[in-house]
Amino acid sequence: MSEQNTAVAADVPITHDAEPQRSLAARLFSGSSGRSIGLVIALLLLIIVGVITAGDRFANVGNLLVILRLASIIGVISIGMTFVITAGGIDLSVGSVMGLTTVVASLSWVQLFAEQTSWIVMVVIALAVGMAAGFINGAIIAYGGVVAFIATLAMLVGARGLAELLANRSTQVVNVRGFLDVFTANLLGIPVLIWMFALVTAAGWFLLNRTTFGRRTVAIGGNLEAARLAGINVKRHTMYVYALAGLTAGIAGVMMLGRTTAGTSTHGTLYELDAIAAVVVGGTLLVGGRGTIMGTVLGVLIFSTLTNVFTQNNLSTSVQAIAKGAIIVIAVMLQQRFANRAGKPKKS
Numbered sequence: 499m500s501e502q503n504t505a506v507a508a509d510v511p512i513t514h515d516a517e518p519q520r521s522l523a524a525r526l527f528s529g530s531s532g533r534s535i536g537l538v539i540a541l542l543l544l545i546i547v548g549v550i551t552a553g554d555r556f557a558n559v560g561n562l563l564v565i566l567r568l569a570s571i572i573g574v575i576s577i578g579m580t581f582v583i584t585a586g587g588i589d590l591s592v593g594s595v596m597g598l599t600t601v602v603a604s605l606s607w608v609q610l611f612a613e614q615t616s617w618i619v620m621v622v623i624a625l626a627v628g629m630a631a632g633f634i635n636g637a638i639i640a641y642g643g644v645v646a647f648i649a650t651l652a653m654l655v656g657a658r659g660l661a662e663l664l665a666n667r668s669t670q671v672v673n674v675r676g677f678l679d680v681f682t683a684n685l686l687g688i689p690v691l692i693w694m695f696a697l698v699t700a701a702g703w704f705l706l707n708r709t710t711f712g713r714r715t716v717a718i719g720g721n722l723e724a725a726r727l728a729g730i731n732v733k734r735h736t737m738y739v740y741a742l743a744g745l746t747a748g749i750a751g752v753m754m755l756g757r758t759t760a761g762t763s764t765h766g767t768l769y770e771l772d773a774i775a776a777v778v779v780g781g782t783l784l785v786g787g788r789g790t791i792m793g794t795v796l797g798v799l800i801f802s803t804l805t806n807v808f809t810q811n812n813l814s815t816s817v818q819a820i821a822k823g824a825i826i827v828i829a830v831m832l833q834q835r836f837a838n839r840a841g842k843p844k845k846s
Contacts, residue, residue, distance in 0.1 A: 672761065702791045754766070
């Protein structure tokens, strides 16, 4: 043992409250585990309720895939929302932007061009529309000085109105065979939409936790002025974050086209509220500075499982809404309880 370590050891009394003697629960609930354990418990309770009340109708592989498909589209939107909220912002327009992307990508001239060239054209146009809407949001917020709530609320109304005009308030059926063959297919027995959700989740996790972009996003949400003094171009990064949210809305629009085979201005109604709920319940701080992709995924799965359990038991949507609100409160309370227990120092 070195001289420094010996001195330290001599000055520190040996007690039973030392760090190695922390309880198993304290170690388990520390850090990200403490913030996610409430979600895991809530999800397990929902699964148990589903098995008890619906039996084999709930507990089968087919129904599991139904739950994951239900979670996939809102899940992709929620990944983008995680970045926005982590940066201290909010985006109320993602549902409307998603609806707009489905309309633009399914316009007759777009489908005709796609049939003459490739179905990828529809995908590129949907992603471009979503990203453009996000850039507009970000530019208005970062360079126009407009509060995020107001700017994105304006986009919510504007994007929905533009979608209605372009679609002439009608549903546009997708007829491009190549597009339908890809996005309605299964890969290894799993729908392509679920694979897309998994890929976006993996990319979002890597971007937030392993890149400079993610670190800057957390820094801006934690302390904007400190981030600026540290050399981060806060305005430009804010614009990029909202563009990312628009991109995920575009991806979700492509997935919605694949699931419903139709584009309409009503797609994505109130999706922004579901995404915000999933992100916040998942452990991302609403005031910014801390974000978790896996927590967001758990939040999305909780809500999709809840919907499936109530559907399996033929319960009304009103009861579903009440239970959804209760799940949000319980999950957040459990997260706070476990996180506080982990962070509370033990008395010597």
